[in-house]
Amino acid sequence: MKLITRVSDLPPALADSVTKEESDFVDTLQAKGILPFAVTSYYADLANKEIQASLVAARTSGALNPTSGAQRHGDVLRRQFFPSPEEARILPYELEDPLGEVHFRVAPRLVHQYRDRVLLLANGTCAGYCRHCFRRSWTSTLQGFITPEELEPVKAYLSAHPEVREVLVSGGDPLMGSDNRLAELFTALRDARPGILLRIGSRIPIMAPERITADLVALLRHYRPLRLILHINHSKELALEVRSALSCLIEAGIPVHTQTVLLRGVNDTALELAELFRELLDLGVTPYYLFQGDLAPGTSHFRVNLERALSIYQELTRLISGLGLPAFAVDLPGGGGKVHLHPGCIEGEDEDPSGQVWYLLRSRDNTLWRYPKESN
Numbered sequence: 001m002k003l004i005t006r007v008s009d010l011p012p013a014l015a016d017s018v019t020k021e022e023s024d025f026v027d028t029l030q031a032k033g034i035l036p037f038a039v040t041s042y043y044a045d046l047a048n049k050e051i052q053a054s055l056v057a058a059r060t061s062g063a064l065n066p067t068s069g070a071q072r073h074g075d076v077l078r079r080q081f082f083p084s085p086e087e088a089r090i091l092p093y094e095l096e097d098p099l100g101e102v103h104f105r106v107a108p109r110l111v112h113q114y115r116d117r118v119l120l121l122a123n124g125t126c127a128g129y130c131r132h133c134f135r136r137s138w139t140s141t142l143q144g145f146i147t148p149e150e151l152e153p154v155k156a157y158l159s160a161h162p163e164v165r166e167v168l169v170s171g172g173d174p175l176m177g178s179d180n181r182l183a184e185l186f187t188a189l190r191d192a193r194p195g196i197l198l199r200i201g202s203r204i205p206i207m208a209p210e211r212i213t214a215d216l217v218a219l220l221r222h223y224r225p226l227r228l229i230l231h232i233n234h235s236k237e238l239a240l241e242v243r244s245a246l247s248c249l250i251e252a253g254i255p256v257h258t259q260t261v262l263l264r265g266v267n268d269t270a271l272e273l274a275e276l277f278r279e280l281l282d283l284g285v286t287p288y289y290l291f292q293g294d295l296a297p298g299t300s301h302f303r304v305n306l307e308r309a310l311s312i313y314q315e316l317t318r319l320i321s322g323l324g325l326p327a328f329a330v331d332l333p334g335g336g337g338k339v340h341l342h343p344g345c346i347e348g349e350d351e352d353p354s355g356q357v358w359y360l361l362r363s364r365d366n367t368l369w370r371y372p373k374e375s376n
């Protein structure tokens, strides 16, 4: 897997599209403690092709230079991995730990929020950093794969908590680990709790489909019951290599589900979402969650106003089969947990002394939580 971490190593059309302001911003990421810039050369090539195609389209239609201005056309892939100076704008209500995971941490890297499942942050790195990452405060620290020592308290917790039936193996991206380390991890989890369901969260099949080797597929197959939850946001991410990687997994009997983040300027139309979910359904992949944006620091340019988001989702329900319709959900900021969103779920509004308006949403335990009313 080849990673690009410098603007100068990007393929040509992509490199040409980078403005001075953007490349200056990339140079300051480390000093500012912001999530680093990295993308696989595979995904960068895909984004490069997208930009080239939009340049050709613009030339033939006589439109203005599409690479000028912050909101280009043909940049739904670029926008997801290339840092934007807008990330430096941190709103007062954005949170280092937007989901409030700290309240449910039962061991280092282990979060137990819902009765029968735990979340394990198995690895801190990714094959490219999504600029909308909600766990960016943690992923930017680039922690490595969980060590055998770190696994001890996890195993002890699982042994002591028979109510836990499922481990979400997430990160970061766990599939960044070698086959050996993955096998050690899965063996340890199953030693602690035979038969426990493994749910692997990953973006690797999209970012680096070559990582889905026959050996890895056999390994995942060996550790069934196991399900893969793929992070995917746009139909343009379903390139040929990605489709064949997904087919290999599905043909091996590994159920693949998806989670998608509603992202302004990437997938915030019902038509695009319908296209993505239909294509996933045709591949045998089950759309699972569509997430409203979390309040991660410096991500407001990606968030869609909640009322607009609800109307996009409502339109989506009219466009696609129920089989392809993921649940629309938000993690209530500060630890309120996941709630499903539907028209009518906003129970009221509340204005705080600073003038910020909040929507009131009801959590699963029947209490009211706030989510900000934003402008776009």
Ligand SMILES: *Cc1c(COP(=O)(O)O)cnc(C)c1O
Pocket (backbone or CB within 6 Å): 099, 111, 112, 113, 114, 117, 118, 119, 168, 338
């Ligand atoms: C999202 C999440 C889960 C899984 O919830 P599901 O509704 O089963 O998908 C489990 N634990 C934590 C901490 C989560 O954030």
